[in-house]
Amino acid sequence: MAVLTTKPAPAVAPPPVSRLRRALSERRTRFGLLNATPVVLYLLILFVYPIFSTLLLSLKGEKGGWTLHWYADAFQGANWEILLTTLRISAETSLLSLVVGFVLASAVTRLKPLWAGLVMLVVIVPHFISALVRTYGWIILLGEHGVVNNVLTDLHFPGAPFQLLYNEVGVVIGTTSVMLPYTVLLLYAVMRGVDRRLLAAAAGMGAGRVTIFRRVYLPLVAPGLVNAGVLCFILCLGYYLTPALMGGPKQTMVASLIDEQVMKQNQWNGASALGIILLLLTFAGLMLLRLLKTAGEAYRKRGATS
Numbered sequence: 001m002a003v004l005t006t007k008p009a010p011a012v013a014p015p016p017v018s019r020l021r022r023a024l025s026e027r028r029t030r031f032g033l034l035n036a037t038p039v040v041l042y043l044l045i046l047f048v049y050p051i052f053s054t055l056l057l058s059l060k061g062e063k064g065g066w067t068l069h070w071y072a073d074a075f076q077g078a079n080w081e082i083l084l085t086t087l088r089i090s091a092e093t094s095l096l097s098l099v100v101g102f103v104l105a106s107a108v109t110r111l112k113p114l115w116a117g118l119v120m121l122v123v124i125v126p127h128f129i130s131a132l133v134r135t136y137g138w139i140i141l142l143g144e145h146g147v148v149n150n151v152l153t154d155l156h157f158p159g160a161p162f163q164l165l166y167n168e169v170g171v172v173i174g175t176t177s178v179m180l181p182y183t184v185l186l187l188y189a190v191m192r193g194v195d196r197r198l199l200a201a202a203a204g205m206g207a208g209r210v211t212i213f214r215r216v217y218l219p220l221v222a223p224g225l226v227n228a229g230v231l232c233f234i235l236c237l238g239y240y241l242t243p244a245l246m247g248g249p250k251q252t253m254v255a256s257l258i259d260e261q262v263m264k265q266n267q268w269n270g271a272s273a274l275g276i277i278l279l280l281l282t283f284a285g286l287m288l289l290r291l292l293k294t295a296g297e298a299y300r301k302r303g304a305t306s
Contacts (some may be wrong), residue, residue: 051279058272070273079257082135083277086253089168089243090236095174098225100176101183108184109191120188127181135245138174139165142246174242180234186231190224208245223296231290235284254278 061067073079104123108116124136140163142146149161164170194217202212240255247253254274261271 003127028043028116032167043053046050051063054272056058057269058276060267060269070270071277073270074273075278082252082254082257085251085280086237088255089171089175089251090233092168092230093179093236094229096172096176097179097183098229101187101226104180105184105187105191108188109194112120123184124181124206126177131178131241134177135174135242138170138177138242138246142173144172146226162197166244166251168247168251171251175236175239178239178242179235182235183228183230185229187221194220207287221291226289226292226296234285237281237285 030086059066059068060071061069069187074083082207104119108119111119113264139146143149144161146164148164152160160221164173198220199212200214207215238255239253240259243251243253244259254277258271258274261267261274
């Protein structure tokens with residue numbers, strides 16, 4: 001007589017627990033969230049809420065409702081010229097800061113540690129002095145009867161005295177002096193990490209100084225140059241003090257325009273739109289930096305595999 005055997009029914013597997021629930025169930029995760037709560041609240045109150053409020057204010061019309069009038073006004077007439085002036089002065093300051101900072105940082109890396117520390121101290125310490133004091137110092141130096149023009153006049157330099165204040169030259173000199181410490185610090189950190197044996201190996205294989213600089217040294221310090229240039233450009237976009245004191249009417253920047261619209265014209269909506277535009281330009285600069293880093297890494301990997 002055949003015995004019928006039945007297979008046991010397969011056990012029903014419990015529903016999978018999501019990763020989020022599993023992570024929240026851990027004591028370490030709950031403790032981390034508890035510690036992060038004050039920081040998150042701080043960022044929401046002091047950063048996210050003001051930016052969101054500024055965005056809403058820039059979209060409100062004078063008679064209520066929503067409008068893009070203030071953004072259209074920012075890209076027309078005198079406001080558009082001021083925006084272009086801001087971009088141009090920021091680009092000029094970044095370029096000059098990179099040139100001076102590259103030469104200075106490259107020279108410091110060749111010094112002994114003691115002398116290198118002293119030079120870096122001279123570069124960094126002025127940064128802790130009030131920007132207002134430093135700006136007035138430049139005004140004294142670059143004035144028509146300032147130290148620079150007096151020295152050039154005594155040396156019978158052709159064309160002296162020069163007009164070095166209340167024009168774009170004075171603004172670029174002043175803003176470059178403010179941005180130079182950032183550039184030198186970033187480039188010095190990158191240059192210190194360059195393996196000098198690579199340069200010696202290239203020289204041993206018969207490469208000249210120009211070839212070594214162009215094919216070996218410059219690609220190694222290129223990430224630092226990109227970081228320093230983008231950082232200087234972003235910081236210059238919203239800089240106010242030095243352009244306001246050392247520039248003329250044709251060197252008005254967006255920060256000065258925002259100040260005028262808020263303090264004199266009581267035009268908060270237009271000022272908010274300009275602030276959002278500066279914020280978007282900052283994000284664009286950061287995205288450009290990200291893209292350049294990604295492209296540089298892809299180029300190095302392609303060169304290593306070829």
